[in-house]
Amino acid sequence: IAPEPAPRPRPAPVDVGLMQERPVNLASILEHAAKNHGAQEIVTALIEGGMHRQTYAETLTRTKKLANALRRLGIQPGDRVATMAWNTHRHIEAWYAISGQGVICHTVNPRLFPEQIAYIVNHAQNRVVFVDLTFAPLVEKLRAHLPTVERYVVMTDRANMPPGDWLCYEDLIAAENDDFTWPSFPEETASSLCYTSGTTGEPKGVLYSHRSNLLMAYATSSKDVMNMGSGDVSLMVVPMFHANAWGMVYAVPMAGGKLILPGMSLDGASTHRLIKEERVTGSAAVPTVWSMLLQHLEKTGDNLEPLREVIIGGSAVPRAMFEVFDKKYGVTVIQGWGMTETSPVGTISRLLPKHAGLDYEAKLDIRVKQGRAIYGIELKIVDDAGAELQRDGRRSGRLLVRGPWVARAYFGRDETIVDADGWFDTGDVATIDADGIMQITDRAKDVIKSGGEWISSVDLENAAVAHPDVAMACAIGVHHPKWEERPLLLVVPKENAFPNAEAILEIIGRHFARWQLPDEIIFVDELPLTATGKLDKKVLREKYKNRLKDVVIEKDGAPNRR
Numbered sequence: 411i412a413p414e415p416a417p418r419p420r421p422a423p424v425d426v427g428l429m430q431e432r433p434v435n436l437a438s439i440l441e442h443a444a445k446n447h448g449a450q451e452i453v454t455a456l457i458e459g460g461m462h463r464q465t466y467a468e469t470l471t472r473t474k475k476l477a478n479a480l481r482r483l484g485i486q487p488g489d490r491v492a493t494m495a496w497n498t499h500r501h502i503e504a505w506y507a508i509s510g511q512g513v514i515c516h517t518v519n520p521r522l523f524p525e526q527i528a529y530i531v532n533h534a535q536n537r538v539v540f541v542d543l544t545f546a547p548l549v550e551k552l553r554a555h556l557p558t559v560e561r562y563v564v565m566t567d568r569a570n571m572p573p574g575d576w577l578c579y580e581d582l583i584a585a586e587n588d589d590f591t592w593p594s595f596p597e598e599t600a601s602s603l604c605y606t607s608g609t610t611g612e613p614k615g616v617l618y619s620h621r622s623n624l625l626m627a628y629a630t631s632s633k634d635v636m637n638m639g640s641g642d643v644s645l646m647v648v649p650m651f652h653a654n655a656w657g658m659v660y661a662v663p664m665a666g667g668k669l670i671l672p673g674m675s676l677d678g679a680s681t682h683r684l685i686k687e688e689r690v691t692g693s694a695a696v697p698t699v700w701s702m703l704l705q706h707l708e709k710t711g712d713n714l715e716p717l718r719e720v721i722i723g724g725s726a727v728p729r730a731m732f733e734v735f736d737k738k739y740g741v742t743v744i745q746g747w748g749m750t751e752t753s754p755v756g757t758i759s760r761l762l763p764k765h766a767g768l769d770y771e772a773k774l775d776i777r778v779k780q781g782r783a784i785y786g787i788e789l790k791i792v793d794d795a796g797a798e799l800q801r802d803g804r805r806s807g808r809l810l811v812r813g814p815w816v817a818r819a820y821f822g823r824d825e826t827i828v829d830a831d832g833w834f835d836t837g838d839v840a841t842i843d844a845d846g847i848m849q850i851t852d853r854a855k856d857v858i859k860s861g862g863e864w865i866s867s868v869d870l871e872n873a874a875v876a877h878p879d880v881a882m883a884c885a886i887g888v889h890h891p892k893w894e895e896r897p898l899l900l901v902v903p904k905e906n907a908f909p910n911a912e913a914i915l916e917i918i919g920r921h922f923a924r925w926q927l928p929d930e931i932i933f934v935d936e937l938p939l940t941a942t943g944k945l946d947k948k949v950l951r952e953k954y955k956n957r958l959k960d961v962v963i964e965k966d967g968a969p970n971r972r
Contacts, residue, residue, distance in 0.1 A: 434597035434620045437473075437510030439627070439664050441592070444470035447640060447666030453688055454499045455673040455680070457543050458570050464499055466663065472583055474590035476507040479582040483561060485537060487512030487595070490603065492536040492559075494518040494527075494545045497650050497671040500565040500579055504540050505650065505659060509601040509620070510592050516603040517651040520545045521941035522613070528555045530605045530613050533822060540565055540579070544674055546572050597621040603821060604653055606750050607941040615821030616750050618654070622815040626753045627660035629784050635758050636721060637692070640666035645684055647672055647695035648724075652942050653754035656694055656723065656746070678706025685717050693717065696724035696943040697731065701881060704734055705904065714739040721746055723754075725944045726850060726868045728875035729778050736770075747780035747850065751827075751834060753815040757781040757789070757848055764845075778872070779849035780840075787813040789848055790833070791840055803843030806851050809836045856947055858887035858897050865897055865926045867947075873918040874899060879907035880914065884937050884945045885928065888957050896958055899928035900950065902937055909933075929958055 443450070448467035456462050464472075485491060491508045493515065495501040508515040516534045518527060527548075531539070535558045541549050542565050549562065564571060567580040601620045605613035631638040636658070638644065644667050646658045654660075662669045670688045672680065676695075681703050684690060700722060707714070719742040720735070727745045735741040748754030759781030765773055783789045791799045791807035799805045810833040818828050828834045839857055842848045851857070851866045858865040867885040874883035882902040887895035903909050911931040918927060932954075938946040 433594050434624050435510060435592050435594065436601055436620050436623055436660065437506050437592045439624075439660055440466070440470050440473060440506045440510075443663035443666055447663075450640070450666055450668055452499050452502065452669045452671065454497075454671045455675055455684065457496065457498065457673050458566060462499060466666075469499065469503060471588045473503045473507045473510070474588040475583045475586040476503050477511055477590045477592075478586040478588075480507060480511070480513065480538070482586070483538060485513055487593070488514070488600075490514045490516050490534045490536045492516040492518050492531060492534065492539045493541075493651070494520050494549065495540060495542040495565055495650070496544065496674045497646050497655065498542070498565070498673055499671060501540075501542075501650055502659065502669075502671070504565070505602075512593055512595050512599055514600050514603050514617070517654075519605070519607065519649075519651045519941045520548065522607065524548065524552060526613055526941075528552050530615070531556050532558060533605075533612075534603055534615065537561070538563065542566075542674075543570060543572070546576070550574065595620075597624075602654065604651070604750055607944075614823070616753075616817045617821040618753060618815075622753055623654065623657070623660060625786060626654075626657050626755060626815040627664055629786050630657045630755050631661040631665050632784075634760055635755065635784050636661060636694070637719070638662060638665040638667055642667040643670060643689055643691045644668070645670040645672065645681070645688070645690040645693035647676060647681065647693055647699055652724075653748070653750045656721070656748070657753065657755055658694060676702070678702035678704070682706055682710075682712065682714075685714060686712075689716050691716060691718050692720070694721035694723070697722055697727055698882075698939065698943050700731060700735075704731070705881070707739070708904075714741050717741050719744055721758075723747060724942060726780075726872060727778065728872045729774065730872075730876045732774055732777060743777070745777065745780060747848070749836060751817040751836075752787070752811060752813070755784060756787045756811055756813075757783050759847075762845065776847065779847050781848065782846045783848070786815065787811060789842060789846075791842055801842045801844055801846070803841050803847070803849075806839050806841045808854065809838040809840040809848070809850070810834065811836055856886075858885070858895050860887070860890070860893045860895050860897070860925070865922075867897070869921070870897060870899060870918065870926075870928065873921050874901060874914055877909055877914050877917050879904050879909035881905075881907075882937055884947065884950060886947050886950050886954065888951070888954050890929075890958050897926070897928045898954055898957055899931045900937060901931055901933050902935065903933060 443466040450466050454462040538561045540563045563577045565579045571578050598619050600617050602618045605615045630636045644662045648655050721744050723746040732743045735743045745759040748756040757780050790810050793807050799807045812832040819826050837854050838850050839852045840848050840850050856867050870885035871883045881904045884900045885897050888898045890896040938949045940946045
């Protein structure tokens with residue numbers, strides 16, 4: 411009788427995949443672009459004047475030279491190096507040369523108050539500051555107040571250098587070779603640092619990692635988000651100092667597309683010239699930039715060919731702006747939402763296949779919302795007790811978010827900014843429907859509470875901008891002796907236009923009950939903006955806080971509009 415065969419040994423348990431472990435370094439994006447799309451161009455409107463063109467291959471060579479220069483200056487992994495610059499080829503080079511060797515690239519928003527700039531440079535303990543010619547006078551005044559900064563590099567050539575003991579960017583590159591190997595480090599290594607605009611308290615630093623930025627770049631370049639490919643020409647208007655330029659600084663080279671950088675010229679005429687001359691197919695910016703472009707087109711009667719679509723974020727996009735781009739210029743507006751703490755892209759507003767049969771107005775009702783979460787981002791809304799609310803598109807609550815590119819703490823602060831389950835409170839009030847489509851109804855601090863009822867300042871503003879003679883509008887809540895708060899509307903008319911207050915109220919009244927209408931409309935020449943181009947409502951609330959203190963109450967309880 412044959413013996414029983416010996417039992418086969420059971421395989422050892424396996425808890426990890428058998429794949430290569432290649433840590434993420436963001437410099438690999440530029441390496442990829444140079445090797446696979448090496449002849450593709452980066453085009454810059456220079457600060458010094460004129461246009462500059464170089465390929466991805468040339469950009470990589472110059473970036474490696476700059477990386478060697480930083481090492482020669484004694485910069486070590488973990489150090490912070492600041493940039494105060496517009497979107498240019500030099501800023502792209504500095505961005506990758508800094509973070510690619512494990513140093514933290516700190517993008518400083520030059521639109522902040524000088525005191526805030528000094529605060530964040532000192533808080534970050536920057537050792538070197540790269541500065542564009544435009545901002546050299548500002549930095550010169552601050553130098554005595556920046557004790558950690560050892561060197562200042564002006565991002566220009568020798569012929570345009572200002573007087574003083576600045577280092578010249580082009581001299582630094584010319585003195586080096588491109589023999590540089592990007593180091594390997596854990597992908598959680600910090601890559602870049604961006605401070606919030608400080609609308610409440612001191613600016614707070616959001617410290618991104620190589621992993622978080624790479625994951626977001628993958629997500630945003632996809633068809634349903636920013637729809638990027640190697641055949642696209644992208645005009646990156648959103649500044650690199652504004653939350654990673656919404657990830658475009660990574661996503662465009664990753665896709666191999668042509669990248670157009672506007673430098674300091676963001677006016678309507680300059681933006682239009684770049685679109686036409688460089689055959690731009692897509693772009694991204696805040697609404698104020700597109701307002702300037704549309705006003706320019708109204709004067710010139712020109713078109714936007716070959717532009718196909720624009721990504722707009724930073725603040726709610728007025729319905730009227732969608733309609734003008736759609737009907738007059740054949741350009742699709744895609745609204746997005748995010749914040750510095752979300753790296754920043756969190757949602758995008760694109761129609762679903764189920765919406766194809768809807769008429770134009772019904773589709774627009776969906777497009778004006780902030781949209782669905784992109785993969786990697788989770789959203790929920792909660793009431794004041796923290797209980798999650800139903801996704802019915804009607805109930806509104808505090809918007810919470812979590813994901814692999816959402817901040818869990820601020821740089822240099824011990825406390826966490828998320829709850830025990832990782833949810834970050836955005837400070838927005840929103841609704842979410844059954845399809846996951848989210849709509850911001852207001853910032854928690856901006857919502858107008860009148861007689862115990864909420865009035866959306868965002869909706870009031872969007873309704874007012876529908877008037878053909880209104881360029882911008884801002885709704886704020888001001889103290890009222892009976893109703894606690896009442897809405898006050900400030901309006902900037904379009905150039906050479908003289909809108910009538912009653913006509914504006916008539917348009918708003920199509921969408922709002924009588925008690926929700928502004929008690930007063932004030933026409934102003936301009937509205938204050940924050941450093942990121944949003945309406946600075948805290949300034950306006952302080953200025954107009956007593957505007958309605960002597961208001962006369964009519965018999966029906968409605969205010970008397972003066």
